Amino acid sequence: MNRTYITTPIYYVxxxxxxxxxxxxxxxxxxxxxxCMLGYDVFLSTGxxxxxxxxxxxxxxxxxxxxxxxxxxxxxxxxxxxxxxxDYDFFVRxxxxxxKTQVQFIESRLKETMxxxxxxxxxxxxxxxxxxxxxxxxxxxxxxxxxxxxxxxPNLRAEQTEENNYFLRMEPYRADxxxxxxxxxxxxxxxxxxxxLLVMLSQPLEDLCISRPKxxxxxxxxxxxxxxxxxxxxxxxLVNYLTNVNWPDPSYETRWAGVxxxxxxxxxxxxxxxxxIILMAANVPxxxxxxxxxxxxxxxxxxxxxxxxxxxxxxEVIETYGASALRWFLARNMRVTSDSQISVDxxxxxxxxxxxxxxxxxxQRLLKFSAARFDGCLPASDLxxxxxxxxxxxxxxxxNAYSANNLPSEANxxxxxxxxxxxxxxxxxxxxxxxxxxxxxxEAPWTLIKEPANASRVQSxxxxxxxxxxxxxxxxxxIMPDIANRGLxxxxxxxxxxxxxxxxxxxxxxxxxIAGRLVGGARIGVIETLFPRIETIA
RNA sequence: GGCGGAGUAGCUCAGUUGGUUAGAGCGGCGGAAUCAUAAUCCGUAGGUCGGGGGUUCAAGUCCCUCCUCCGCUACCA
Numbered sequence: 001m002n003r004t005y006i007t008t009p010i011y012y013v014x015x016x017x018x019x020x021x022x023x024x025x026x027x028x029x030x031x032x033x034x035x036c037m038l039g040y041d042v043f044l045s046t047g048x049x050x051x052x053x054x055x056x057x058x059x060x061x062x063x064x065x066x067x068x069x070x071x072x073x074x075x076x077x078x079x080x081x082x083x084x085x086x087d088y089d090f091f092v093r094x095x096x097x098x099x100k101t102q103v104q105f106i107e108s109r110l111k112e113t114m115x116x117x118x119x120x121x122x123x124x125x126x127x128x129x130x131x132x133x134x135x136x137x138x139x140x141x142x143x144x145x146x147x148x149x150x151x152x153x154p155n156l157r158a159e160q161t162e163e164n165n166y167f168l169r170m171e172p173y174r175a176d177x178x179x180x181x182x183x184x185x186x187x188x189x190x191x192x193x194x195x196x197l198l199v200m201l202s203q204p205l206e207d208l209c210i211s212r213p214k215x216x217x218x219x220x221x222x223x224x225x226x227x228x229x230x231x232x233x234x235x236x237x238l239v240n241y242l243t244n245v246n247w248p249d250p251s252y253e254t255r256w257a258g259v260x261x262x263x264x265x266x267x268x269x270x271x272x273x274x275x276x277i278i279l280m281a282a283n284v285p286x287x288x289x290x291x292x293x294x295x296x297x298x299x300x301x302x303x304x305x306x307x308x309x310x311x312x313x314x315x316e317v318i319e320t321y322g323a324s325a326l327r328w329f330l331a332r333n334m335r336v337t338s339d340s341q342i343s344v345d346x347x348x349x350x351x352x353x354x355x356x357x358x359x360x361x362x363x364q365r366l367l368k369f370s371a372a373r374f375d376g377c378l379p380a381s382d383l384x385x386x387x388x389x390x391x392x393x394x395x396x397x398x399x400n401a402y403s404a405n406n407l408p409s410e411a412n413x414x415x416x417x418x419x420x421x422x423x424x425x426x427x428x429x430x431x432x433x434x435x436x437x438x439x440x441x442x443e444a445p446w447t448l449i450k451e452p453a454n455a456s457r458v459q460s461x462x463x464x465x466x467x468x469x470x471x472x473x474x475x476x477x478x479i480m481p482d483i484a485n486r487g488l489x490x491x492x493x494x495x496x497x498x499x500x501x502x503x504x505x506x507x508x509x510x511x512x513x514i515a516g517r518l519v520g521g522a523r524i525g526v527i528e529t530l531f532p533r534i535e536t537i538a
Numbered sequence: 539g540g541c542g543g544a545g546u547a548g549c550u551c552a553g554u555u556g557g558u559u560a561g562a563g564c565g566g567c568g569g570a571a572u573c574a575u576a577a578u579c580c581g582u583a584g585g586u587c588g589g590g591g592g593u594u595c596a597a598g599u600c601c602c603u604c605c606u607c608c609g610c611u612a613c614c615a
Contacts, residue, residue: 012615054614127613165613196542196610209613232613265543265609294543294609301545301607333551338544339608346550346564353564357577365574372573430563441571441579449573462573533575 002039003504004258006032007241008046009267010092013073014058017080019296019304019342020264022314026327027293027334027419028262029086033478034417034425036498038402039510043255043502045244046081047092048074052233053212056219066219070095080314085323085481089502092240094221102243103236104224106282107210111225113281115172121281123169127209128162166229167207173277174205180276186289188272190336190420193265193292197272208274210235238275242284260289262419268292291419293336299343312342321534324480325351331479332426336419348534356531358433359472363487364527366440366466371524373449378466378492379459381520387464390439394432394468395515398475401428402513422479429475436465436472466491467518474511483530492522 008028011021025046032042049055050070059069074093081088092099113121178201181187181194188194211229212220220230241259245252263271268290276286297303298310305311317326329347332354333340370378383391402417402425417425445461448454470491477484477496485495499507 009615014615049615052615192543199541200610212613233615234613237615267615269610270615297608303608335551341550349550349564352575352577356575361575361577363574365577367574369573437578438580440573444571444573446573447571529575531575533577 002258003041003043003254004035004260005043005045005245005255007244007259007261008044009261009263010047010049010094010237010240011077012052012054013048013050013070013077014054016073017077017314019312019314021077022080022084022326023296023330023334024262024264024293025081025086025088026084026330027422029084029088030327030331030422030478031262031417031419032087033481033498034402034422036504036506037478037496037511038417039506041500041504043089043245043504044087045090045092045241046086046088047090047240047244048077048094049233049237049240050074050093050095051220051230051236053217053219056217059219083318083323084314085327087481087498087503089504090244092244094236094240099240099243100221102247103221103231103239105248106239106242106278107231107235108224109282110168110278115169115281116176117172119169119172121169121172122166122210123207124164124166125207126162127165128160130160163213165209165213166211166223166226168210168235168278168281169207170205170273170277171207173280174201176280177201177273177276180286181272187286188268188290188292189418190292192337193268193272193290197268200269200273205273205277208232234270234274235278238270238278241275241287247284256285257288259287260291261287262291262293265292265294291336293334293419294339296342297339299341299345301341310343312344312347317344317347321347321351322483322531324483325355325531327479328355328426331422332430334423351531352533354430356533358430358437360529360531362433362437362440362465363469363490364529366462366469367490367524367527369445370462370466371527374459374462374521376524378518378520378522378524379463380456381463381467381516381518382456382460383464383516384457384460387460390435391464391468391515394435395471395513397428397432397435398471398513401425401475425475426479429472432468432472432475436468440465463518463520467515470518471513471515474513486528487530490525490527492519492525493517 006028008025011017028044028046032044035042048070050073055070056066058073059066062069064072070093078091081091094100111122115121178198181198181201185191185194188197210232211223211226212232213229217230220233221236223229223231241261242248242252242256245255247256261271271290279286296312298305298308298312300308300310302308302310314326325347329342329350332350333342333346440461443461445458448461449458470488470493473484473487473491474496481496488495496511497507499505
């Protein structure tokens with residue numbers, strides 16, 4: 001059994017969950033389910049990052065106590081992922097005690113570590129620069145006006161400030177990391193981002209400031225070796241990937257060996273530079289893979305913004321179209337290498353044409369035909385050779401969706417289903433649906449049935465397509481688990497479900513797509529409309 | 539400023555290492571069918587592949603340059 005581990009970033013709770021959070025987390029869930037279908041054991045973690053400056057500010061503004069604020073916000077993220085149908089196995093809050101003690105544990109270890117150059121890994125030094133008290137950040141000259149005023153706080157002059165912070169020396173590890181990235185072609189996927197990482201690593205790395213004086217930031221993990229400081233929030237956050245699987249308890253190893261970090265392209269540096277170096281310094285194996293995706297743009301190809309009015313709120317979409325429709329749109333249109341567009345109009349168009357007209361209607365036209373012509377039952381399972389050929393072709397398409405692989409890493413034994421191949425899978429399954437609609441229309445069983453001699457052929461046509469649709473629904477389960485199971489239920493099939501504690505495997509093990517599993521002649525129950533058409537909403 | 543990505547039919551996107559008349563879906567138009575959520579199926583129109591220059595027998599595909607958009611470059615995740 002391949003025990004693997006997928007992580008999402010953990011999300012900063014200073015604002016409400018948005019489409020970007022939904023996207024990465026849904027993709028993680030789809031990947032998990034796909035791999036479970038293939039027989040893997042997959043552990044999925046997500047959660048909330050509850051330390052740092054902006055969270056502290058947001059909590060202060062909220063009027064609630066910090067704990068109340070953080071808990072409320074974290075719950076909002078958890079509810080969002082529940083609403084999206086994400087089957088996460090662990091939801092971390094960085095404020096949980098175990099996480100905090102283990103952050104301190106790794107920091108203590110790093111503090112005692114000598115870098116490859118024989119000097120201490122962590123050093124303390126004076127940092128001086130221009131500090132804007134409005135932003136609570138050090139500023140570069142480039143970020144200030146000629147007069148020394150902050151661009152975001154034109155009434156505040158940035159002040160020369162000195163802080164005695166702790167730094168992690170990254171440069172001594174750069175050469176080893178470059179070698180690692182060069183030797184492991186699939187360490188960062190897709191290739192484009194691996195090249196970007198190599199560019200980042202082509203020049204000397206500055207020391208990474210890993211502390212914040214408590215005087216200006218109290219919401220964080222106290223440094224184990226200096227109570228005057230808390231930990232820089234990114235260090236704290238990254239360590240969740242380890243603490244979620246109980247590191248440093250040796251039990252973490254089986255999961256960690258197959259860990260894959262899903263990230264947006266905006267956080268490649270933290271995951272591709274900071275994190276591997278921390279791991280190397282702490283003597284922990286590097287992650288198996290970092291899978292990177294691009295972002296969503298709003299209508300017009302413009303970055304989403306309130307002023308442009310092109311923000312897509314995942315909750316509104318779920319309310320109108322359902323979580324499955326949102327998951328389908330994301331899976332179908334996501335591109336890993338370039339930003340893609342999303343808007344409510346595009347979602348509605350996809351929902352009506354692909355889901356309601358093509359998928360939902362196909363299921364319903366076949367089931368209603370069966371119910372009306374075959375005495376309320378599914379057709380008999382005896383297949384005419386021609387229909388059998390058609391069914392085999394449909395099965396082949398579904399199987400293709402599960403073997404799609406555009407990576408060179410198959411030989412390395414890693415998962416055959418990749419983030420980048422999700423849209424291709426959705427397209428393969430949609431293609432199968434299209435073939436069935438064509439086939440049914442061309443063979444026109446409603447015409448054939450007028451001739452009593454054609455009775456068995458009519459049953460064969462309908463059976464072949466219902467059985468094909470059954471396999472397509474099974475194939476769609478990772479993308480739309482709820483819809484798939486409702487469709488399967490109408491066909492008298494048992495639902496596909498995750499099982500275990502945690503729920504990391506598919507009940508019944510690896511799923512095989514086998515033609516003929518639809519039970520011929522079984523009584524048809526209630527026929528529901530999976531995707532009611534939704535016309536333009538003013 | 540530096541670096542990376544993108545710019546292909548009205549819309550959303552595919553286009554292997556350069557090679558026959560540039561593709562799909564949606565939308566439009568015409569038709570067929572009527573089992574079905576007026577859904578489905580067939581046919582059809584529509585593009586000087588961001589602008590310009592270059593290499594080549596041949597460029598959406600390579601090189602140069604310009605324009606536009608997205609992102610990284612910053613101790614905001």
